[in-house]
Amino acid sequence: MKSKLVFVFALLLTAAQSFAQNPAYLKTMEGLVSKIQTTQFGTPLQPLANQMERIASAEKGEWLPNYWVAFCYLRDSYIETDAAKKDMILDKADEYFNKAEALSQNNDELEVLKANLANGRLVVSPQDRWQTYGAKVAAAIGNAKKINAENPRISLLEGEGMFYTPEAFGGGKPKAKVFFEKALEKYAKFTPKSSIHPSWGKEITDWYISQCN
């Protein structure tokens, strides 16, 4: 009887703990994720990354906080103009990406992020890096498709690749537009797994389409 009581008590305690934690985790994350995804491109995400980093360090088993830290720094690397600083910001993004990858395998969102991170490295010095990082982008896109071909962020990224590749190299805006339109179709069907999972990209797709016309 006594042991049963202890067991029930222990169960209650853990349940209470996880209940106590989950709402706080979800609530804090929800607010942050929504802020991250609605911040205009060009506004530094670093303060939000700091908050996310704290959550990531407290919630050691969750991949999503790590995902969002990496995402924030990826975005900030595009704002930075100094090549060396860009690389340092991306080093930090990679550090958190690796943590996320260790916690969640076969994850299309992580593959998409990996492709985006490789793209971030590529644009630092395109002449020297397209060969190495271009291949990494392509490999990660391939992996993402295998896991979930319906992820709209895959088509967005493919469209971006075409958009910035000159026509002489097989790219160009008309070809890019096809991908962006495909992305929009997928966004229409897409529902994120939760409010703290990635759902970004539709606005930027709309912007690209406006630039393709």
Next chain:
Amino acid sequence: MKQLLLIILLVTAGFSVALGQANIKGKITDRKGEVLPGANIQIEGTYDGASADEKGEFAFTTDSKGEVVFKITMIGYNPSVKKATLGTGDVRLDFVLEESINALNAVVITAGTFEASDEKKMVMLKPMDIVTTAGGAADIASVMQFLPGANRVGETEGLFVRGGSANETKTVIDGMIVQNPFFSSTPDVPQRGRFTPFMFKGTAFSTGGYSAQYGQALSSVLLLQTQDKISEESNLNLNANLAGLSASYTHKGWINGSLSYTNLSPFLSLLKTNIDFDKVPEAFGASVTINENPTKNSSFKLYGTYTDNQSALRLNSYDEFNSKYLFSMNNRNIFTNASYQVNFDEGKWIFQSGMSYSKNNDRIRMDQTNADRHDERTQGRAVLTRLFGAGKNNSIVFGSEFHAIRVGNIYGGYDVSLKDNYSAVFTESEFYVSPKLAARVGLRGEYTSVIDEFNVAPRLSLAYKVGKYAQFSLAAGRFYQTPDKNYLYLNRNLDYEIADHVILNYQLIKNDRTFRVEAFNKNYRNLITEKTDFFDPNPYRFPTGKTDNSGEGYAKGFDVFFRDKKSVKNADLWVTYSFLDTERKFQNYPSRVTPSFASKHNFSVVSKYFLEKLNTSVGLTYSLTSGRRIYDYGSDLKTYELTKPYENLSFATSYFRAIKNHFVVFYLAVDNVLGRKNVFGYRYSPDGKQRTAVIPPAYRTFFFGVSWSIGKLDRIPKEATLNFD
């Protein structure tokens, strides 16, 4: 009563919560007291924390009590962890972060090195630069001749660096010495390198003071790093030009096979050549490359190539003037290189190992004389690197290598050969004293069985950053080289040749503009000299005189380099000037003089421009080299003539087009556009009364071709095309 109790309980509980919340305030600065806005502080295991504001200050509240751990992070700084005991009430805590050693603030050792790698921060030259340089003929060594420190020598292959002869430069692929980096030499016809620039992800050209990881080169090492596995794609590349055809197929990114057929007939038929070919150079080549990453932390590479080439030319006879003799050659060469690398313990340890085998046979007939040569080299190398310090910026390396070398030469009545077992051990540490001051200290020990001698060579490099963009670097060291095989055939009682280097370098890199100036002093000792009855300037003679280590000499000078990618959009400009003052007593020189391969002034301008709308790149290269000394047959070397200065203007252009998954490049190169009649020296008749000029194979050359790739193109950003050839 119960209700009252409950209320009291609730109130005290609430009160205790309020009491238990601690307000934490403080400031985060670096060591110099500069505030660090944006730094992140948190109590580990909780969400509690804050970002530092514009004044570096932070404030937050926490429910945590007792012993807690504060963690402070910021990009560009080492993370800091600090324990503290929290009670109730306000707490003030200030933190000091230490700057990490990173690409932004760290100094880099640059003295004596000219990096062409795309990995390092201090990038100066990239692999693509090699193929887009006009006048460089997409040949690695030819392009290196436009860099500071190299001396232009037009009649033979090889890199002549800062007063050193061509055999003082070693070519190293993934740590392995390449026995025959160039196609076999024919008299006064410079040969191309055997390796295409596309094989390598990076090229580092050392002009002296190089690392203890390499040896057996008195002047310089050319370090080539092969490509890593970069994709899983398959593609086919076909090439056709005036000198032959080639095809290369890569299967799923891991295995590549190439075939090539070279025949200079179409090229020569368009030119007025200065060479009288009996058999136009013809070659067949095949190679296999394997590139696989067995695990995430390891990589395996294998490269094997076989080439067979033949040519025959009629050369002016040195015996009887105005008569000619037939020089014919059939060269067969095998080169294989395998390497394995693995990282463990989170990349703190790196183990690299490699094996290489090469075999080269030259069947040479000079008139009726048999002058066959053969060589064989088997080598193994293992290097263990330990990285340490925050950010793994410091390293210590332990390594060893072993070479078994077999060489032989027949020349008329001589049939000579030798075996040499060479082994070396080395250790080297590269570390930061501060982000501004870095040092590299190394020691190399070698043993060569053929002369039965040991040596120990110390190496040292320092670098100090003097501003945000500028730095000084110093390199010094001792370099040993086993005497050339041509001397060892007849005399094994020789000792190592020695060179001591001191190099001082200043570099300023800002906004895609690089300015670099380097001064050097090199002292040669123990150079091999040969006693002959009279001086014979023929560089191709076989040394049969008495030899010893009594030679010596010096080389000093400076070079200036400027590169600008900024001023004109889509353009790249390099300007190089090298000054050299050198004298040496070596080979069959009876006294210490400036050697005939050395030129005092070397100047070059390399320019490239990309015409965006036309998908075309154009390049123009100009080079000027002051006259070299000509020593007559039988000369006492006190009197000499100078060749007229060497001058060359070359042009290259390429046009490219992608259609679906096909990618086509057309290229055209014109060397010596102005048709200047350069002379490199003279060859003498035995009585010394008559001579013939050594001139380039052709005064003006045209070369064109097309490269066609089929396969998935990885995304190529717009900017990548700027330097694309």
